[in-house]
Amino acid sequence: MVTTVIRELYDYHRWANRRLFEVGVGLGDAVTRDMGTHWSVPTVKSMFAHLYSADAIWLARWTATSPSPTPDFATMADLRARWDLLETEQRAFVEGLDETALARPVTYKNASGEQFAAPLAPLLQHVVNHATHHRSELATMITLIKGSPPDTGIATYRTTVVKG
Numbered sequence: 001m002v003t004t005v006i007r008e009l010y011d012y013h014r015w016a017n018r019r020l021f022e023v024g025v026g027l028g029d030a031v032t033r034d035m036g037t038h039w040s041v042p043t044v045k046s047m048f049a050h051l052y053s054a055d056a057i058w059l060a061r062w063t064a065t066s067p068s069p070t071p072d073f074a075t076m077a078d079l080r081a082r083w084d085l086l087e088t089e090q091r092a093f094v095e096g097l098d099e100t101a102l103a104r105p106v107t108y109k110n111a112s113g114e115q116f117a118a119p120l121a122p123l124l125q126h127v128v129n130h131a132t133h134h135r136s137e138l139a140t141m142i143t144l145i146k147g148s149p150p151d152t153g154i155a156t157y158r159t160t161v162v163k164g
Contacts, residue, residue, distance in 0.1 A: 016152035023149040061108040
C-alpha cells in the first residue's frame with residue numbers, strides 16, 4: 001500500500017514540476033531576472049535548477065552513490081534535457097521499491113557534513129514536500145513576471161490526470 005502511495009506521489013511530483021517548467025520556458029529571458037533576496041534562490045531558472053539538484057542529491061543518497069556537482073545550465077533546454085534523464089533514473093528507482101525497501105534506514109550527510117539516518121519512506125516524501133515549497137515560490141515569481149500560472153495542486157492532478 002505505501003509503495004503505491006509513494007509511486008503516485010512521484011507521478012504527481014513530475015507532473016507539477018513539468019507543468020510549471022513549461023510556463024517558465026515561455027518567460028524567455030525573464031527566467032534569469034533577479035527577483036530579489038526574499039526568495040530561496042533569486043531567479044526562476046535557478047529555482048528550477050535547485051529543484052533538479054535536490055532530486056539528484058537525494059537519489060544519490062538513496063542509492064549510496066556520490067552526487068555529481070550541479071552543472072551550470074546555460075539554458076532552460078539544457079536543464080530540461082538533464083532533468084529528463086534524472087526523472088528516468090528516479091522513476092526506475094521508485095518503481096523498484098517494495099515495502100521492505102521503504103523501511104530501510106538511509107544514512108546521509110547534509111551540506112554541513114552532519115550525519116543523519118532515517119527510513120527511506122519519509123525521505124521520499126520529503127523530496128516532494130520540499131519541491132512543493134519551491135513550486136509555490138516559482139508560482140509567485142511567475143505571477144509577478146507574467147501572471148498566475150496553472151494550478152499544480154495534488155487535487156488538480158488527481159482530478160485532471162488520474163481522474164479519481
